[in-house]
Amino acid sequence: EGKVIIITGASSGIGEATAKKFAREGGKVVLAARREDRLQTLKEAIEQEGGEAVIKVTDVTSYSEVEELAEFAIDTYGQIDVMFNNAGLMPLSFMDKLKIDEWDRMVDVNVKGVLYGIAAVLPHMQERNSGHIITTSSVAGHNVFPSGTVYSGTKFAARIFMEGLSKELAQTNIKTTSISPGVVQTELASFITDPDIKPRFEDPNIPSLTSEDVANAVYYAASQPDGVAVNEIIVRPTNQG
Numbered sequence: 041e042g043k044v045i046i047i048t049g050a051s052s053g054i055g056e057a058t059a060k061k062f063a064r065e066g067g068k069v070v071l072a073a074r075r076e077d078r079l080q081t082l083k084e085a086i087e088q089e090g091g092e093a094v095i096k097v098t099d100v101t102s103y104s105e106v107e108e109l110a111e112f113a114i115d116t117y118g119q120i121d122v123m124f125n126n127a128g129l130m131p132l133s134f135m136d137k138l139k140i141d142e143w144d145r146m147v148d149v150n151v152k153g154v155l156y157g158i159a160a161v162l163p164h165m166q167e168r169n170s171g172h173i174i175t176t177s178s179v180a181g182h183n184v185f186p187s188g189t190v191y192s193g194t195k196f197a198a199r200i201f202m203e204g205l206s207k208e209l210a211q212t213n214i215k216t217t218s219i220s221p222g223v224v225q226t227e228l229a230s231f232i233t234d235p236d237i238k239p240r241f242e243d244p245n246i247p248s249l250t251s252e253d254v255a256n257a258v259y260y261a262a263s264q265p266d267g268v269a270v271n272e273i274i275v276r277p278t279n280q281g
């Protein structure tokens with residue numbers, strides 16, 4: 041309640057659902073992504089329900105933009121309680137397709153974007169000796185599957201950043217959490233360009249979670265008492281296989 045949370049990738053899917061969840065629970069939500077129209081629509085939806093949100097157009101591949109996002113949150117609300125590094129891409133393909141551009145984009149958003157999010161809030165949280173950094177990894181950050189090799193690598197990295205940071209911050213009150221969802225029905229698979237992969241991941245009949253299921257897991261981690269850190273959550277559809 042009343043927590044200030046920055047959410048990257050707030051313009052759709054898990055980020056959007058998490059924004060609505062925190063706003064309903066009384067949080068002050070800072071919505072970040074590239075698509076301003078989507079952020080504006082979400083802000084209005086949250087306000088119509090009596091919640092509080094502001095928007096900041098941000099490309100997480102730019103450190104200066106992520107820094108400005110953190111400064112904007114502090115200027116607006118005085119503090120950052122939770123940083124949710126959630127923006128991500130999953131253009132799956134077999135490695136021998138050599139989709140170098142897509143590898144670059146996954147590394148830029150899924151790896152460097154997370155590091156920039158950490159860097160932008162860490163000094164502020166250390167100064168207050170309080171705060172919580174939450175990052176969306178994946179079950180692919182625990183197990184690699186064919187066509188998901190590069191994506192998995194980025195999600196292993198994201199999870200290890202949270203684990204290592206948690207150890208480095210062990211003497212502080214700052215918490216870290218890695219959220220690893222299984223399949224979630226969002227727009228993520230729509231950006232797959234490999235025709236050998238795309239139909240399988242866009243099949244609406246594969247067992248999947250809703251974005252709200254993941255938002256509930258994020259909220260669970262963020263709403264624990266001061267002395268309790270939930271460092272890792274794996275949340276999967278019961279029959280994902």
Ligand code: NJP
Pocket residue numbers: 048049050051052053054055072073074075076078098099100101126127128129130149176177178179180220221222223224225226227228229
């Ligand atoms: O996907 P989607 P999800 N700068 O496509 C944003 C992970 N995950 O909600 O910039 C800033 O609806 C983009 O915003 P925009 C996944 O890896 C998912 O499923 O306006 N933001 C949009 O809001 C990812 O880390 C599944 O285009 C950027 C958001 O990212 C997280 O969940 C399973 C950006 C993507 O929303 C959320 O993805 C799993 C940039 N440069 C993990 N580039 C799953 N869906 O099955 C993109 O294990 N975004």
